[in-house]
Amino acid sequence: MTLSSKLSDPRLLRQYAYVDGKWTHGEGGREEAVFDPATGEALGHIPWLEPHQITAAVDAAEAAFMHWRALRVDERCERLLAWYDLLQAHREDLATIMTLEQGKPLPDARGEVEYGASFVRWFAEEGKRTFGDTIPSHIPNAALGTLKEPLGIAALITPWNFPLAMITRKAAAAMAAGCTVIVKPAGETPFSALALAELAERAGIPAGVFNVVLGDPPEVSRILCAEDRVRVLSFTGSTRVGRLLLEQCANTVKRVSLELGGNAPFIVGPDMDPREAAFAAVAAKFQTAGQDCLAADRILVHESIHDAFVVHFAERMAALTVGNGLEPEIDLGPLIHRQAVEKAASIVDDAISKGATLVAGDQSQAPGENFFMPVLLTNVTRDMKIWHEESFAPVAGITAYANDDQVIEMANDTEYGLAAYLYTHDIRRIWKIMRALEFGMVSVNSVKMTGPPVPFGGVKHSGLGREGGVTGIDEYLETKYYCLGALGSVSGS
Ligand SMILES: NC(=O)c1ccc[n+]([C@@H]2O[C@H](COP(=O)([O-])OP(=O)(O)OC[C@H]3O[C@@H](n4cnc5c(N)ncnc54)[C@H](O)[C@@H]3O)[C@@H](O)[C@H]2O)c1
Numbered sequence: 430m431t432l433s434s435k436l437s438d439p440r441l442l443r444q445y446a447y448v449d450g451k452w453t454h455g456e457g458g459r460e461e462a463v464f465d466p467a468t469g470e471a472l473g474h475i476p477w478l479e480p481h482q483i484t485a486a487v488d489a490a491e492a493a494f495m496h497w498r499a500l501r502v503d504e505r506c507e508r509l510l511a512w513y514d515l516l517q518a519h520r521e522d523l524a525t526i527m528t529l530e531q532g533k534p535l536p537d538a539r540g541e542v543e544y545g546a547s548f549v550r551w552f553a554e555e556g557k558r559t560f561g562d563t564i565p566s567h568i569p570n571a572a573l574g575t576l577k578e579p580l581g582i583a584a585l586i587t588p589w590n591f592p593l594a595m596i597t598r599k600a601a602a603a604m605a606a607g608c609t610v611i612v613k614p615a616g617e618t619p620f621s622a623l624a625l626a627e628l629a630e631r632a633g634i635p636a637g638v639f640n641v642v643l644g645d646p647p648e649v650s651r652i653l654c655a656e657d658r659v660r661v662l663s664f665t666g667s668t669r670v671g672r673l674l675l676e677q678c679a680n681t682v683k684r685v686s687l688e689l690g691g692n693a694p695f696i697v698g699p700d701m702d703p704r705e706a707a708f709a710a711v712a713a714k715f716q717t718a719g720q721d722c723l724a725a726d727r728i729l730v731h732e733s734i735h736d737a738f739v740v741h742f743a744e745r746m747a748a749l750t751v752g753n754g755l756e757p758e759i760d761l762g763p764l765i766h767r768q769a770v771e772k773a774a775s776i777v778d779d780a781i782s783k784g785a786t787l788v789a790g791d792q793s794q795a796p797g798e799n800f801f802m803p804v805l806l807t808n809v810t811r812d813m814k815i816w817h818e819e820s821f822a823p824v825a826g827i828t829a830y831a832n833d834d835q836v837i838e839m840a841n842d843t844e845y846g847l848a849a850y851l852y853t854h855d856i857r858r859i860w861k862i863m864r865a866l867e868f869g870m871v872s873v874n875s876v877k878m879t880g881p882p883v884p885f886g887g888v889k890h891s892g893l894g895r896e897g898g899v900t901g902i903d904e905y906l907e908t909k910y911y912c913l914g915a916l917g918s919v920s921g922s
């Protein structure tokens with residue numbers, strides 16, 4: 430059965446790039462297959478655009494920018510709201526596309542469609558609030574102030590683990606600000622991006638405002654980074670690629686926003702009920718089969734409750750079901766591809782060879798070659814890869830600690846600084862540890878922390894800038910200061 434036959438609106442499955450309002454094939458004959466990670470079946474093909482076609486997308490975005498920025502902001506925001514309504518109306522098809530190309534269970538895919546759509550509505554509202562300032566003047570007879578203006582063309586490069594929401598969190602902010610965008614989705618999950626383009630067109634978003642280019646990642650990124658007309662690069666993906674792109678943007682001095690990898694500590698205080706904390710840790714570790722920048726990578730449990738916590742964690746983990754995300758009652762889908770499975774296995778082997786204890790995790794039960802059964806390791810120490818690397822796999826590692834100062838030092842012992850979890854009901858401990866954690870986001874007694882109103886982003890090697898929230902739109906705006914001089918006597922100046 431083909432992908433399009435599973436959709437109630439088969440036109441949402443597009444196998445072309447989308448440039449200047451037109452579905453565009455490659456001119457050099459290069460293409461790439463897109464696979465269902467659960468079955469290994471090819472879902473379809475996408476063309477790779479040639480370099481001059483990427484430049485044509487920049488031409489289109491440049492031409493569209495003049496008109497898009499000149500629209501009244503409420504007109505721009507109306508189009509975004511129409512886009513939001515269409516995302517909601519087609520959420521089932523969007524979720525099906527996502528599960529097929531990414532692998533996450535259908536309920537999680539539905540959740541991501543809701544989450545992704547919520548950014549479109551949020552920025553359709555925030556777009557109307559891009560206020561400048563008036564400045565009390567230090568210059569005689571002058572009025573001073575600031576205006577917020579769109580930066581221009583934004584290039585948005587996104588990953589495969591959240592193939593829809595990572596686009597809308599950027600694109601809706603940029604478009605509400607008056608920028609035009611060129612999206613380069615991950616080659617593993619282009620169909621969610623192309624369905625977004627189809628719905629943008631139906632929502633009346635003009636040609637050239639929302640473009641999706643496809644191609645060889647380093648080639649496309651090099652062109653977009655070197656283009657002077659592209660004034661913002663917003664990237665979500667690995668720290669390794671983020672560093673490369675930051676360097677490539679230096680020559681054109683563009684605004685760079687980076688949402689990079691994480692290695693979240695999950696700290697459990699001695700006052701916690703070990704069962705409650707263990708169940709929360711399982712939820713924080715295994716979402717999207719561990720392929721989540723917020724995944725609880727290092728679980729740090731006070732020594733007084735460590736053993737009970739491990740028992741409850743193992744019990745809860747054993748109840749997780751692994752299988753094709755299209756089937757009912759599945760908790761963990763496949764990993765994105767075979768290399769991800771090999772990386773997960775190497776992280777487990779490395780830990781065991783350095784003294785970790787394998788409590789659970791039997792790979793002989795895996796239902797297919799891209800699946801990895803959840804693993805629980807205890808006695809995890811700092812010399813292991815699992816401590817330092819973002820595992821991006823369903824591998825949980827637990828370490829015992831003795832006191833608050835020690836756990837703060839352990840939690841901060843990473844180059845990453847995206848998110849941290851803290852479970853304790855002691856208010857003094859919460860305040861002390863929360864303040865000392867070197868992370869952009871700290872979630873206390875809650876697994877869920879994200880959503881459109883919050884400033885999402887990391888410190889250290891986890892990135893630059895914040896997405897969402899009231900400041901997310903600023904990533905796409907420039908402040909213009911004005912001085913209106915020689916006005917005669919200006920009261921209050
Ligand atoms: N901080 C966040 O908000 C956030 C959210 C989601 C994912 N992530 C991170 O994303 C990573 C997983 O995603 P991924 O594997 O797709 O990341 P990735 O860095 O491999 O790829 C991200 C994007 O960059 C492109 N790319 C890959 N290699 C490139 C190169 N050499 N030059 C230019 N472009 C290149 C890819 O095609 C894709 O579009 C994890 O590290 C995860 O933590 C971060």
Ligand SMILES: N[C@@H](CC=O)C(=O)O
Nearest residue numbers: 590591721722723879
């Ligand atoms: N779960 C994150 C994406 C990271 O992979 C989010 O909520 O944005």
